Amino acid sequence: MGPGPIDAYPSVLRALSAPLTGQYDPFMTATMTETQVLYRQVWGTENEATVIVDGTSRAGIEAAMVSLIRPGDRVLVPVFGRFGHLLAEIAERAMAEVHTIHAEWGQVFPVSVVEEAIARVRPTLVAMVQGDTSTTMLQPLDEIGEVCRRYGALFYSDATASLAGNPFEADAWGLDAATAGLQKCLGGPSGAAPLTLSPRAVEVVTARKRVEAGIREEGDPQAPDFVRSNYFDLGMILDYWGPRRLNHHTEAASMLYAARECARLVLVEGREAVIARHVRAGEAMLAGVRALGLTTFGDLSHKMTNIVAVYIPEGVPGDAARAAMLEDFGIEIGTSFGPLHGKVWRIGTMGYNAREDAVMVTLAALEAVLRRFGHTAFTAGGGVDAAADIYRGA
Numbered sequence: 001m002g003p004g005p006i007d008a009y010p011s012v013l014r015a016l017s018a019p020l021t022g023q024y025d026p027f028m029t030a031t032m033t034e035t036q037v038l039y040r041q042v043w044g045t046e047n048e049a050t051v052i053v054d055g056t057s058r059a060g061i062e063a064a065m066v067s068l069i070r071p072g073d074r075v076l077v078p079v080f081g082r083f084g085h086l087l088a089e090i091a092e093r094a095m096a097e098v099h100t101i102h103a104e105w106g107q108v109f110p111v112s113v114v115e116e117a118i119a120r121v122r123p124t125l126v127a128m129v130q131g132d133t134s135t136t137m138l139q140p141l142d143e144i145g146e147v148c149r150r151y152g153a154l155f156y157s158d159a160t161a162s163l164a165g166n167p168f169e170a171d172a173w174g175l176d177a178a179t180a181g182l183q184k185c186l187g188g189p190s191g192a193a194p195l196t197l198s199p200r201a202v203e204v205v206t207a208r209k210r211v212e213a214g215i216r217e218e219g220d221p222q223a224p225d226f227v228r229s230n231y232f233d234l235g236m237i238l239d240y241w242g243p244r245r246l247n248h249h250t251e252a253a254s255m256l257y258a259a260r261e262c263a264r265l266v267l268v269e270g271r272e273a274v275i276a277r278h279v280r281a282g283e284a285m286l287a288g289v290r291a292l293g294l295t296t297f298g299d300l301s302h303k304m305t306n307i308v309a310v311y312i313p314e315g316v317p318g319d320a321a322r323a324a325m326l327e328d329f330g331i332e333i334g335t336s337f338g339p340l341h342g343k344v345w346r347i348g349t350m351g352y353n354a355r356e357d358a359v360m361v362t363l364a365a366l367e368a369v370l371r372r373f374g375h376t377a378f379t380a381g382g383g384v385d386a387a388a389d390i391y392r393g394a
């Protein structure tokens, strides 16, 4: 019940144990094609270029950024938490001229602030996290794509922590690139990174391509046109996922099966219904922690559905209490980074764990642990009661 990774759905675990196939086996290529169809729906896009990058979420982020950024490109990264810093760092390694703007931790950016920065910097790429688990904030993206379009910038978002538990509409919001991972609201293991690219972004990454079937055709690999990575060269990855099926990497069969099953579960339950389940679980957890006398961190009107941060009460040893949750109840809750280190716990309700019983048991355990460490300023049973009221619609 932390900020991720989380427990995987049982059928995702079963998918991971399915027999392996080679990268050109008809079953493998059919599964790849099916996975593309499923993820187009998960992302809310008609983008042909919707694939899985083999690797953790960071592999998707890095593939998008190193393939879209040419050395010297101006990139704008609005930073409102830890993962914004990661985007800026990756852009720097891709040899971009990186410009950052910063929101206070616990806040998001108004569109006008992002627009002002875009007008000033004139970036070729705006890279922004959607849901940053480090602060629990969900950045509204719906109006930023249009601004990027007006200024001729590509718009990329890291939706790892938010996808499937919060609305995401790649096409309607004007995203040119978006990436995620499975280990948050999608309810799978880490190790596969769903990615989608708009036709504009595909033009950029394929224009850089100078390598075919693993053999360099022309040019100097140190020239700016070459993507600084072979593994993350999206032009090559798209050639493998596309009709040409050009050899690149050996597709990670088990992770593909898991990614496919994660998307299938979202679509069988229904995209809206999955989000509604995350909303309900998040509201119940929020009501529960408040009823236990805990104070929340950040602007609640922009909180992600699937995580809440609470201040560790005065006098309660944060790490010892987390250890007691884990050792005595088998429940993991999250610690924090940077300016919040040692100040807040982060409690997640995502994917398979966005469930009433998981919320109830976590609150009951938390109450017992808080009481043990001397925090008693609440009504006994109040956390579970408050969450139950949300689930009963009271």
Ligand SMILES: *Cc1c(COP(=O)(O)O)cnc(C)c1O
Binding pocket: 004, 056, 057, 058, 059, 083, 129, 131, 132, 133, 158, 159, 160, 161, 181, 184, 190, 191
């Ligand atoms: C959890 C998270 C990641 C994780 O990246 P990994 O490479 O899978 O560890 C990336 N971005 C965001 C916004 C996250 O919340």
